[in-house]
Amino acid sequence: MTPEQITQYIGMPWVSGEWDCWAFFRHCQKTYYGIDVPTVDVDALDLRQVIAAMESHEERSKWHEVTEPHDGDAVLMQRNRYPSHIGLWVNVDGGRVLHCAQGMGVVCQTKQALALDGWGAMTFWRHR
Template identity: 40%
Template sequence: MRPAHEVLSPARTALPAVEHWAVPYIGTPWAKTAHCWAFFRRVQAERFRVETPEIHIEAFDLRHLIKTFRGHPERSNWTRIERADLREGDAVLMGQRKLPWHIGVWVDVDGGRVMHCPEGGAVLQRLSDIRRCGWEMIEFYRYSA
């Protein structure tokens, strides 16, 4: 079994011989100003031509994160979908005790992965590994604006 935090490289996954678009993002460093939302926003703009607003996030203030992810007007631009309906680029909202405070991007490779940027830097993980890391609440959204 792979460690839940393992960063996957093309040599260790079922990625095709041609480099997958997600590979250059893996390992992107996390910073107070380059947190999960900033990473998500960058990937959405660069890969999916979805422009999301810059949102001020207090990366170390859990209350602020929860309040922002729950109530920001940007949420109205995204429609909740079921796991079976996921496609590449969909948003994966994560949290604990039904409280959202982290976001990633669905990547349609090797059965599906979530690319997200926790404090250690951007990783690509299976949903099962994300759950083992303590993310109890996992919801899926598609841009609909």
Template identity: 40%
Template sequence: MHWATALIGLPWSVHGRGPDTFNCWEFVRTVQRNQYGRELPEIGNPEDLLAMGRIFRDHPERQRWPKALDPMEGDCVLLRQSRHPIHVGVWLDVDGGGVLHCSQGSGVIFQHPDALRLNGWAIEGHYRFIGDT
């Protein structure tokens, strides 16, 4: 059984501050810390999705996460529903590969790329941790 199975169904919360409630960024931070030993910074106000997307795009931490062409286990996956990326998850090499993410209305779910598209998400890019630059 994959470690992510225990996370499926945990609830979403805009503030993501409870012990088992998350917004998308706090979920990714938790997974990166607990499963991969990587510390990611907090990102501003999760209620302002466009501002959060800009902060994510421009944050200095992004230098340690360059865009990758082919996804690998543990990569961050930036998602969008329109022009602007507003959501993030973690790529897992499970059952052909997919994104583990926490979204409003669903909580923590694992979706293959085709299911993401059916739910209106487009993958903006996969970002791989390379460590200190």
């Protein structure tokens, strides 16, 4: 994604089930990378449902973990033991994560800024 494409989303509000982290990730994958990511029917406000979906949804088998992220890769983030949030790696200013977070809306953050927000562990995933 280009900086101009990223900028058009910054500040858009998080809306559960409509424009949450998964819906935003799906939109970007389809629009910019041509990857159809399915909807996942979970309540974005129910952390247990979100964690279960990220751990066991069949879509996960279509992605493989990588150590060095490339533009468009998925970024799974966790605050405790399990991933509960998803963003998109963008190659801007040395690399950032574009994501839609509850209470913040769409933001583009460095790994360091994410760590300060409590997202201590991140893994990177590429579509097969």
